[in-house]
Amino acid sequence: MASRKLYFEAVRVGEELPALTKTPVDRVQLARYAGASGDFNPVHVDETYAKSLGMPSVYAPGMLIMGFLGQLVSDWARGAQLRRYSVKFSKIVWPGDTVVCKGRVTERWGDEGRYFAELDLWAENQKGELVLRGGAQIQLFLSLEDENRQRSGQPPVVVPAPRESILPPAPPTSAPRKEPAVAAPVSGVKKATPRESHALRKVPEAKKSTKK
The missing domain is CATH 3.10.129.10 (Hotdog Thioesterase)
Incomplete structure (x- = not known):
C-alpha cells in the first residue's frame, strides 16, 4: 500500500x-554510521582516543x-x-x-x-x-x-494562497514621534492671543480710591 x-x-x-x-x-550504531558515511573520525569510534582529548567517551x-x-x-x-x-x-x-x-x-x-x-x-x-x-x-x-x-x-x-505566518511581525525601524500632550480647552473660554496675553501683563494694578 x-x-x-x-x-x-x-x-x-x-x-x-x-x-x-x-x-x-550506542557504539554499534556509531561504528555502522562511520562505515556508511565514510567518516572515520576516531573521536566517534575510538574510546581511548576520545578520552585522550578530554572527552568522557566517544560521541x-x-x-x-x-x-x-x-x-x-x-x-x-x-x-x-x-x-x-x-x-x-x-x-x-x-x-x-x-x-x-x-x-x-x-x-x-x-x-x-x-x-x-x-x-x-x-x-x-x-x-x-x-x-x-x-x-x-x-x-x-x-x-x-x-x-x-x-x-x-x-x-x-x-x-x-497569501502568506500565513505565526512569526511575530518585525519591530519598526524607529519609534513613532510623540507629540507633546495638549490640555483640552475649557468649554466657553476663549484662548488669549499672544498680543492679548502681552497686554494683560502690562496692565498695572488699580489704585484704591480715597475719595469719599
Whole structure:
C-alpha cells in the first residue's frame, strides 16, 4: 500500500509534526554510521582516543543527528520536495542518549501555482535539553488533482494562497514621534492671543480710591 502523500491544502500554520523518537544511541550504531558515511573520525569510534582529548567517551557525529531530524521531515512531508534544510548544533549526543525530533509549521504560501511551507525543527535528548535546532522549506502540490494535472503535462492549479505566518511581525525601524500632550480647552473660554496675553501683563494694578 502506497504511503499517503501530503498536499498543501492540508497544511496548517501552527501544526506540529508527529514527534520522532529514536532508540538510544550506542557504539554499534556509531561504528555502522562511520562505515556508511565514510567518516572515520576516531573521536566517534575510538574510546581511548576520545578520552585522550578530554572527552568522557566517544560521541555521535553531528551529521547523524542531523539525519534523524531530516527523517522527521521526510516521514511527515511525503511527496514534497525539500527546498532548503539547515541546522545548528547545540549539545553533544553521547552513547545512551535518546533523541526526540520535533517540528511545527511556521509559514505557508503560494506563488503562481507553486506552494510552499516553512518548518521550525529541533531535537532534544531524554532530559529535554536542546541538542539541535534547524529549519526547512518544502514545496508541495496543492492537491491530488493538481499533482495529476502537472504529471500529465498540464498547467498547475492556481488558487489564492497569501502568506500565513505565526512569526511575530518585525519591530519598526524607529519609534513613532510623540507629540507633546495638549490640555483640552475649557468649554466657553476663549484662548488669549499672544498680543492679548502681552497686554494683560502690562496692565498695572488699580489704585484704591480715597475719595469719599
